Amino acid sequence: MIRSRTFAPHTWRQAVVVLVILVALVSVPVWAGDYWTRLLTGVAMWAGLALSWNVIGGYAGYISFGQVAFFGIGAYTTALLMQPARHWNFLLTLPVGAVIAGLLAVVVGWPALRLRGAYFAIATWALAEAIQQVVAALGFTGGTSGLQLPINASTSFFYYAMLVTAVLAYAVVYLLLERSRFGFRVKAVRDDERAAAAAGINATAVKIQAFTLSAVIPAVFGGINAYWITFINPPSVLAGDITDQMVVMTLIGGLGHAWGPVLGAAVLYLAGRQFLASFGNQTGYIAMVGALVALVVLFLPDGIVGLVPWTRRLRLVRQLLRRKDRDS
Amino acid sequence: MTGTGQASPVLEVTELRRRFGGIVAVDGVSFDVARQDVLGIIGPNGSGKSTLFNLLTGALPPHGGRIRHEGRDITGWKAHRVARAGVGRTFQIPALFVNMTVRENLYAAATHGDWKAVPGRADEVLELLTLGHVAGTPAGSLSGGQQRLLEFGRVLMRDPSLVLLDEVTAGVHPNLRAVILDAVQRLREQGTTFLVIEHDMELVRTVCRRVLVMDAGRVVADGTFAEIASDPQVMEAYLGVPAE
Numbered sequence: 387m388i389r390s391r392t393f394a395p396h397t398w399r400q401a402v403v404v405l406v407i408l409v410a411l412v413s414v415p416v417w418a419g420d421y422w423t424r425l426l427t428g429v430a431m432w433a434g435l436a437l438s439w440n441v442i443g444g445y446a447g448y449i450s451f452g453q454v455a456f457f458g459i460g461a462y463t464t465a466l467l468m469q470p471a472r473h474w475n476f477l478l479t480l481p482v483g484a485v486i487a488g489l490l491a492v493v494v495g496w497p498a499l500r501l502r503g504a505y506f507a508i509a510t511w512a513l514a515e516a517i518q519q520v521v522a523a524l525g526f527t528g529g530t531s532g533l534q535l536p537i538n539a540s541t542s543f544f545y546y547a548m549l550v551t552a553v554l555a556y557a558v559v560y561l562l563l564e565r566s567r568f569g570f571r572v573k574a575v576r577d578d579e580r581a582a583a584a585a586g587i588n589a590t591a592v593k594i595q596a597f598t599l600s601a602v603i604p605a606v607f608g609g610i611n612a613y614w615i616t617f618i619n620p621p622s623v624l625a626g627d628i629t630d631q632m633v634v635m636t637l638i639g640g641l642g643h644a645w646g647p648v649l650g651a652a653v654l655y656l657a658g659r660q661f662l663a664s665f666g667n668q669t670g671y672i673a674m675v676g677a678l679v680a681l682v683v684l685f686l687p688d689g690i691v692g693l694v695p696w697t698r699r700l701r702l703v704r705q706l707l708r709r710k711d712r713d714s
Numbered sequence: 715m716t717g718t719g720q721a722s723p724v725l726e727v728t729e730l731r732r733r734f735g736g737i738v739a740v741d742g743v744s745f746d747v748a749r750q751d752v753l754g755i756i757g758p759n760g761s762g763k764s765t766l767f768n769l770l771t772g773a774l775p776p777h778g779g780r781i782r783h784e785g786r787d788i789t790g791w792k793a794h795r796v797a798r799a800g801v802g803r804t805f806q807i808p809a810l811f812v813n814m815t816v817r818e819n820l821y822a823a824a825t826h827g828d829w830k831a832v833p834g835r836a837d838e839v840l841e842l843l844t845l846g847h848v849a850g851t852p853a854g855s856l857s858g859g860q861q862r863l864l865e866f867g868r869v870l871m872r873d874p875s876l877v878l879l880d881e882v883t884a885g886v887h888p889n890l891r892a893v894i895l896d897a898v899q900r901l902r903e904q905g906t907t908f909l910v911i912e913h914d915m916e917l918v919r920t921v922c923r924r925v926l927v928m929d930a931g932r933v934v935a936d937g938t939f940a941e942i943a944s945d946p947q948v949m950e951a952y953l954g955v956p957a958e
Contacts, residue, residue: 570825576813586798701812
């Protein structure tokens with residue numbers, strides 16, 4: 387008889403490593419100055435945003451260019467509810483933004499997830515553009531003038547808010563997609579939808595669930611970010627380059643790998659800030675990102691994670707690029 | 715037309731039709747299959763065999779006719795509902811979850827039902843199909859024969875009452891072919907019913923108790939292998955010899 391193995395043989399060792407990292411992260415405001423605390427706040431936020439893109443792009447295999455729409459919805463929900471006329475508690479605004487983003491994902495995902503490859507990417511890009519235009523046109527959102535939020539000058543408050551949200555998001559995504567039957571369903575649909583259906587998996591429902599999960603996460607980060615930066619307008623929270631950042635961070639970190647997004651976010655966010663500090667602009671950073679993406683696609687399809695010898699080799703980049711041909 | 719078994723049919727197909735534009739791929743096909751039967755479906759390329767499988771498993775909706783499985787009308791059901799009702803299938807070109815290991819492929823095939831029982835069931839299937847030594851190997855790295863075995867194994871994870879095998883031994887090494895045929899025989903004895911599309915006539919002769927011959931979307935012969943081998947319409951379908 388073949389011995390049954392659990393899903394991961396080194397769980398306890400991983401747990402110890404995660405615990406040490408968590409302790410180090412929790413104590414950042416104690417041993418690091420304001421500058422580094424702010425930098426790591428940004429890393430935590432981008433790690434969470436890249437994670438959300440990894441859910442739909444890496445685990446479900448659908449390229450979405452609309453994730454910024456959910457980020458913006460979270461930001462505007464928090465900003466609107468914290469206006470003096472409503473005066474909501476900041477923490478209570480976050481779940482409201484998440485629910486609105488989740489509902490929008492279900493409504494949009496129902497028809498859009500029947501589209502494949504580039505068609506889905508275009509549909510989600512159009513969603514993000516439409517939301518940006520609508521927000522700019524509406525009066526109660528402040529239009530192009532934007533919205534001011536109450537000021538909270540505590541650096542450590544936003545660091546912990548981003549960190550806790552990122553850790554919770556990683557824990558939920560890890561448990562759902564790496565440790566539960568739902569994760570098997572999502573990855574089965576990604577790899578072969580016909581075979582998944584033949585195995586009793588309702589592919590449409592699974593894709594909508596994954597898309598909803600990938601929408602809820604950026605909405606929460608959008609709410610925290612709005613409070614952090616104290617002023618929002620369409621270009622600051624609904625610009626397409628926010629999604630682009632999520633995509634390249636995931637690709638460079640490791641598409642479809644649990645820890646790829648956090649690695650990609652850390653490397654690219656810190657590099658971007660370094661370029662800004664050294665040269666006063668990010669032109670060099672953008673050129674570097676372009677070169678890195680090309681190199682990853684050509685030579686390192688599993689991203690930075692792929693440099694670890696025991697990382698499983700996935701075929702996701704090839705699969706995503708060839709998806710249109712395969713599905714047509 | 716009734717199968718060779720004595721109990722009520724596991725599958726009843728009545729006047730099933732499917733068109734693709736002006737081409738009628740399945741044209742009024744009717745047959746039924748008794749429990750524990752192994753029904754072979756043969757016919758030249760383009761005769762409608764794989765389309766018939768797609769209709770029976772919900773991968774394609776029919777344009778007419780009825781499908782009953784275990785007495786229940788499953789006509790027009792989506793593929794995942796048909797699968798959950800107890801119909802399993804393999805594909806002409808193996809459809810695997812290539813980024814998962816062999817073991818994970820088996821787990822993914824059984825995400826509905828008792829999840830705690832899945833590892834044990836996977837062990838049984840790995841042993842039955844002699845895939846234990848590649849359990850941790852990514853499915854995309856398997857040989858063609860092993861891929862067919864794994865796809866068959868995924869079907870078995872669901873313990874279906876009816877299994878549709880589409881050229882499951884095509885291009886498979888004789889040793890692995892024997893493993894598949896042995897598994898079919900053992901499962902049939904335990905109550906599973908099989909529909910088998912095959913081009914290997916020796917396999918059809920030895921495994922299938924009854925054979926359906928399709929040509930141009932229609933059933934042109936139905937009987938034992940000896941009966942269909944001497945049928946002039948079958949000779950015409952395969953060799954183009956006019957029926958006398």
